[in-house]
Amino acid sequence: MQTKLLSEHYDKPEFQKIDGYKKHGGYVVLAKALKMDPKAIIEEVKASGLRGRGGAGFPTGTKWSFLPANGEPRYLLCNADEGEPGTFKDRLMMERAPHQLIEGMIISAFAVGSKKSYIYLRGEYDESRRVIEGALKEAYAAGLLGKNILGSGFDHDMDLYMGAGAYICGEETGMISSLEGLKGQPKLKPPFPAVQGYLRKPTIVNNVETLAAVKYIIRDGAAAYRKYGTEKSPGTKLFSVSGNVMKPGNYEVPLGITLKDLIFNVCGGLKPGRKLKAVIPGGSSAPVLNADESMRATMDYEGLAQLGSMLGSGAVIVIDDSNSMVDLLDVIMHFYHHESCGQCTPCREGTGWLSKIVHDIRHGKADVRDIDLVKKVSEQMMGKTICALSDAAAMPAISFVTKFRDEFEQHLKNHAGSRESGETLHA
Amino acid sequence: MFKLSPECDAFIKKESTRYETVHSAIIPALFRVQQELGWVPPEAVSHISGLLKVPDSHVNEVLYFYTMFNKEPVGKLHVQVCTNVSCAMNGARELHESLCKHFNVENGQISKDGKVTVSKVECLGSCGTAPMMQVNDNYYENLTTESAIRKLKELGA
Numbered sequence: 001m002q003t004k005l006l007s008e009h010y011d012k013p014e015f016q017k018i019d020g021y022k023k024h025g026g027y028v029v030l031a032k033a034l035k036m037d038p039k040a041i042i043e044e045v046k047a048s049g050l051r052g053r054g055g056a057g058f059p060t061g062t063k064w065s066f067l068p069a070n071g072e073p074r075y076l077l078c079n080a081d082e083g084e085p086g087t088f089k090d091r092l093m094m095e096r097a098p099h100q101l102i103e104g105m106i107i108s109a110f111a112v113g114s115k116k117s118y119i120y121l122r123g124e125y126d127e128s129r130r131v132i133e134g135a136l137k138e139a140y141a142a143g144l145l146g147k148n149i150l151g152s153g154f155d156h157d158m159d160l161y162m163g164a165g166a167y168i169c170g171e172e173t174g175m176i177s178s179l180e181g182l183k184g185q186p187k188l189k190p191p192f193p194a195v196q197g198y199l200r201k202p203t204i205v206n207n208v209e210t211l212a213a214v215k216y217i218i219r220d221g222a223a224a225y226r227k228y229g230t231e232k233s234p235g236t237k238l239f240s241v242s243g244n245v246m247k248p249g250n251y252e253v254p255l256g257i258t259l260k261d262l263i264f265n266v267c268g269g270l271k272p273g274r275k276l277k278a279v280i281p282g283g284s285s286a287p288v289l290n291a292d293e294s295m296r297a298t299m300d301y302e303g304l305a306q307l308g309s310m311l312g313s314g315a316v317i318v319i320d321d322s323n324s325m326v327d328l329l330d331v332i333m334h335f336y337h338h339e340s341c342g343q344c345t346p347c348r349e350g351t352g353w354l355s356k357i358v359h360d361i362r363h364g365k366a367d368v369r370d371i372d373l374v375k376k377v378s379e380q381m382m383g384k385t386i387c388a389l390s391d392a393a394a395m396p397a398i399s400f401v402t403k404f405r406d407e408f409e410q411h412l413k414n415h416a417g418s419r420e421s422g423e424t425l426h427a
Numbered sequence: 428m429f430k431l432s433p434e435c436d437a438f439i440k441k442e443s444t445r446y447e448t449v450h451s452a453i454i455p456a457l458f459r460v461q462q463e464l465g466w467v468p469p470e471a472v473s474h475i476s477g478l479l480k481v482p483d484s485h486v487n488e489v490l491y492f493y494t495m496f497n498k499e500p501v502g503k504l505h506v507q508v509c510t511n512v513s514c515a516m517n518g519a520r521e522l523h524e525s526l527c528k529h530f531n532v533e534n535g536q537i538s539k540d541g542k543v544t545v546s547k548v549e550c551l552g553s554c555g556t557a558p559m560m561q562v563n564d565n566y567y568e569n570l571t572t573e574s575a576i577r578k579l580k581e582l583g584a
């Protein structure tokens with residue numbers, strides 16, 4: 001079931017260091033890529049159908065071709081801010097296979113003609129920082145970064161930049177603001193980063209996993225990469241599985257695997273005596289699936305879209321019948337309220353209200369109308385803001401109260417009486 | 428007069444030319460101050476702005492936007508327990524509460540002996556090994572209350 005492309009050598013400690021990495025074919029693909037025409041690399045990535053692994057699933061080759069076709073300086077930014085609750089795949093890759101990311105980045109930089117890149121790393125990932133810093137030093141010492149890489153005439157510098165604790169800096173324009181030394185607030189699009197990004201220069205932002213996958217597409221060719229996955233979701237994907245499964249962890253499988261297989265075969269199923277209640281299939285921003293939907297879901301972009309959810313970052317949170325959906329929504333709404341950057345009124349106010357209403361429902365200080373209010377507030381938060389965080393908060397809220405309406409009502413009944421008189425959110 | 432170590436000043440000066448704009452040195456400078464003092468006191472802000480030649484307000488803006496900067500002193504061991512969804516499902520909130528009780532502190536408070544601060548935080552990207560805590564720079568995973576307390580004792584709590 002598992003198909004290890006990116007994660008093939010995770011279990012070998014030597015893979016962390018350049019010598020061990022080279023023993024397993026490291027930097028051979030870079031040498032091959034540097035002899036190719038950059039345009040041909042972009043075409044190969046396009047043909048592979050690779051879609052961004054950071055959350056939005058945008059086709060990578062298409063994004064790259066939005067860059068202006070002039071000699072203007074451009075930047076490549078690797079999004080290693082990994083903050084979507086439930087996601088821990090990028091951390092593992094950076095700790096176990098840092099050179100794989102660096103090689104993928106140099107190839108990508110060469111393809112798009114960038115002389116400078118940054119890895120924007122989530123501030124809390126100190127172990128990743130130590131490993132990446134070491135790997136960058138090794139790569140410079142080996143002439144794989146800097147001037148005239150492997151005698152190709154291509155110059156490229158790569159640096160590491162640490163974030164400082166803000167989920168919103170995972171949003172690409174928030175990340176750009178942060179890297180520019182400002183508050184990490186997103187910027188209005190258009191202009192898209194490919195046209196005007198870091199320091200208003202053309203900029204490509206890609207996730208860790210996306211950039212590492214480029215290496216394998218160039219190594220094996222687009223057709224070979226397409227052997228995995230589906231027509232619209234080619235390739236393998238790293239899934240971070242957490243919650244109530246026997247064997248939580250990161251698993252690389254071909255896209256298109258059924259969620260049932262992933263949970264019950266790859267991850268060892270649920271704890272004895274437990275029943276599946278729900279699954280959040282793509283990080284906490286993805287609409288929740290009930291048990292029935294979960295058993296029908298295929299883990300690819302189109303399959304989850306059909307069920308009204310999304311693949312997101314590939315963070316699968318498995319929820320068994322020991323959990324209260326009211327409780328979990330309260331936790332999730334608290335998170336979005338905490339992380340809203342505050343620029344847009346629907347998001348700033350909406351996440352605050354959602355957090356408060358759901359909290360009150362959980363503590364029985366609300367009535368049935370408040371369940372509808374969650375939906376109403378959420379609907380007013382969709383598609384109205386600078387970035388997608390507002391939608392990311394609204395989507396789980398709507399899906400929880402719609403699909404688990406009975407449980408929300410029952411919860412209120414069970415907690416009736418704890419509401420203080422006159423205390424209601426309705427005017 | 429507020430002072431930092433000469434190494435710290437030298438580091439900040441060096442960072443000021445590392446990136447395309449001097450502003451990008453603010454985050455690294457704040458991290459370095461925090462490494463030296465355990466937190467970022469208000470006086471450090473004008474000190475940094477003096478070294479980088481940027482207005483105080485720019486440094487403050489960055490300082491207050493990001494959660495990793497301690498705007499108040501914290502204990503020698505800053506214990507951060509993730510209570511986001513996957514961890515909450517695996518007993519993280521109970522772990523956080525037990526640790527608060529054990530060290531006799533409220534969330535975010537420093538223990539009387541100055542050794543420990545226990546805080547609730549959002550997802551730390553360690554969801555498959557829940558519950559977990561970050562103590563200063565390091566992660567400790569798959570915890571029970573007992574194993575967490577044992578670890579913290581080993582670390583000097």
Ligand SMILES: Cc1cc2nc3c(=O)[nH]c(=O)nc-3n(C[C@H](O)[C@H](O)[C@H](O)COP(=O)(O)O)c2cc1C
Nearest residue numbers: 052053054079081082083170171172206207210388
């Ligand atoms: C609120 C929010 C948070 C995000 N967090 C991340 C993140 O932590 N890591 C990431 O790679 N992408 C994140 N994204 C998606 C990025 O904006 C961007 O689409 C992505 O980095 C592009 O890379 P890709 O095309 O390779 O996926 C986030 C988006 C939003 C709206």
Ligand code: SF4
Nearest residue numbers: 341343344347385387
């Ligand atoms: S939607 Fe929310 S997080 Fe995004 S820019 Fe607006 S206020 Fe900030």
Ligand code: FES
Nearest residue numbers: 509514551553554
């Ligand atoms: S939910 Fe706790 S580390 Fe991710």
